[in-house]
Amino acid sequence: MKEIHxxxxxxxxxxSLLTERQQKFIELYYSDDLSLGEIAEQFEVTRQAVHDTLKRSEQTLENYEKKLGLVTKFNKEYNSLEEIITVIDNYPREKAPEALNKVKKLVREMLDSR
Known part of the structure; x- marks a missing residue:
């Protein structure tokens, strides 16, 4: 996965678990594509201060993911849903019961992971 994504x-x-300042810096840098210098000028701080805040914010986000794993779980569920669509699309009509059983199994796995 690309770093920006x-x-x-x-x-x-x-x-929402970050400070308001961290949120604003992340939004400006990653969503609005502003440079460190542009953010620094807007907040009347140095480029280094913006860089440090961004790195600290990124580390905080990574730490939350390590502890809570919500993004990992989301990606796993998303991939399971993609597999369900593939199973449905690739099974011929005469094998529909097989496809439905596979889909039921995948959905059950998703539900059981909660």
Whole structure:
């Protein structure tokens, strides 16, 4: 997963746990694509301060994921749903009962992981 997508996904799950300043810096840098210098100018701080805040924020998001694993679980469920669609699409009509059993198994696995 690309770093930008990874941080954005982590931010979607855990962003509200960051300070307001950390949230704003992450949003400006990763979503609005502002440079460190542009953010620094807007907040009247140094580029180094912006960089440090971003790195600390990223580490905090990573730590939340290590402890809670919500993004990992989300990705696993997403992949299972993609597999369900593939199973449905690839099974011929005459093998529909097999496909349905496979789908039931995948859905059951998703439900049991909660």
């Amino acid at each position: 990874k941080i954005n996904l982590l931010y979607d799950f855990y962003g």
